[in-house]
Amino acid sequence: MKKRFIRMQMYLIKSCPFQTDHMQVRTRFAPSPTGFMHLGNIWIALLNWLWTRQNKGKIVLRIEDIDTQRSKPSYIQGILDDLSWLGLDFDEGPGHSFSYGDTIQSQRTHLYEETCRDLLKQGELYPCFCSRARLHAISSAPHANEAVSSYDGHCRNLTEQERVVQTKAPSLRFKVDDCRIEFTDLLKGKQSKHLRAGFDDFVVKRADGMFAYQLAVSQDDGAMGITHVFRGNDLMDSTFYQILLMRKMGYTPPAYAHLPLLVDQQGIRLSKRQHGISVKELRESGTTAEEIIGFLLYLAGETGHKCRMSASEALRNVDFNTCRNLTKDSITVPFKKMNILR
Numbered sequence: 198m199k200k201r202f203i204r205m206q207m208y209l210i211k212s213c214p215f216q217t218d219h220m221q222v223r224t225r226f227a228p229s230p231t232g233f234m235h236l237g238n239i240w241i242a243l244l245n246w247l248w249t250r251q252n253k254g255k256i257v258l259r260i261e262d263i264d265t266q267r268s269k270p271s272y273i274q275g276i277l278d279d280l281s282w283l284g285l286d287f288d289e290g291p292g293h294s295f296s297y298g299d300t301i302q303s304q305r306t307h308l309y310e311e312t313c314r315d316l317l318k319q320g321e322l323y324p325c326f327c328s329r330a331r332l333h334a335i336s337s338a339p340h341a342n343e344a345v346s347s348y349d350g351h352c353r354n355l356t357e358q359e360r361v362v363q364t365k366a367p368s369l370r371f372k373v374d375d376c377r378i379e380f381t382d383l384l385k386g387k388q389s390k391h392l393r394a395g396f397d398d399f400v401v402k403r404a405d406g407m408f409a410y411q412l413a414v415s416q417d418d419g420a421m422g423i424t425h426v427f428r429g430n431d432l433m434d435s436t437f438y439q440i441l442l443m444r445k446m447g448y449t450p451p452a453y454a455h456l457p458l459l460v461d462q463q464g465i466r467l468s469k470r471q472h473g474i475s476v477k478e479l480r481e482s483g484t485t486a487e488e489i490i491g492f493l494l495y496l497a498g499e500t501g502h503k504c505r506m507s508a509s510e511a512l513r514n515v516d517f518n519t520c521r522n523l524t525k526d527s528i529t530v531p532f533k534k535m536n537i538l539r
């Protein structure tokens with residue numbers, strides 16, 4: 198029997214932490230309008246804003262509302278109100294059109310559709326007819342060296358005859374080749390992941406027509422010329438797929454910095470489902486913008502005590518690189534309800 202050799206591909210981003218020489222820095226803050234922003238969202242927004250402004254960069258406010266069932270216009274307005282109240286400005290955002298189009302994802306679906314058509318023509322995508330029940334059974338089955346199985350490649354090699362007899366509307370999956378993706382996270386250092394053909398094939402468009410997060414984010418970061426991405430540590434694993442996808446689209450991936458998640462005293466990540474931690478609730482309870490900014494910088498490890506500080510004061514007096522807690526995976530928020538300075 199002939200031995201089967203698999204050619205491994207390598208995608209590598211070479212980056213030195215926070216070097217921006219001769220570069221026009223462009224970052225983005227990309228909230229989803231599925232609820233009012235909470236401290237965890239503002240944590241990302243503040244640190245992204247602080248680093249970008251100190252590096253004379255531009256910030257894109259991108260509204261990631263491709264989940265049309267959960268997104269609401271009132272939450273978009275809430276995002277704008279909260280950022281304005283906190284003093285966190287941006288350079289490009291909703292209400293204007295730029296060379297790359299709109300900054301609201303629901304207004305960019307034609308671009309995602311065009312990207313899917315191009316990738317289909319290139320043979321990078323294939324239709325997947327698997328039902329939810331089948332996918333659930335796959336993910337529940339044990340797999341060697343894996344706690345959870347992603348996919349088994351069932352629809353990857355269907356013949357045209359096998360496809361035409363299918364009655365279910367298909368999703369579209371990206372056809373992953375065996376490869377190793379590596380990049381240097383600006384906070385966490387070198388990251389590496391081996392992607393496997395079939396097993397790691399991921400959905401870029403759902404069967405109901407909704408575009409997947411991986412596709413929309415990759416297309417937008419590339420088209421908007423984003424050079425640096427600051428986001429939560431929970432999205433680290435998505436980075437490998439986005440690097441692969443962006444390269445297939447012809448874009449140079451940005452540098453990534455994955456920030457620690459804010460968690461409560463039970464270790465649960467702060468979310469929109471929790472009460473009492475939204476900016477709206479904090480503002481209505483009498484908490485000031487300066488208290489929130491100062492508290493978040495305290496969590497970042499820049500100040501040794503809780504203090505009041507405006508965004509403009511932070512820009513003048515706080516060096517992003519002195520925030521010593523940013524290499525952690527998570528940070529526990531030591532407050533009860535809204536008494537964040539007590």
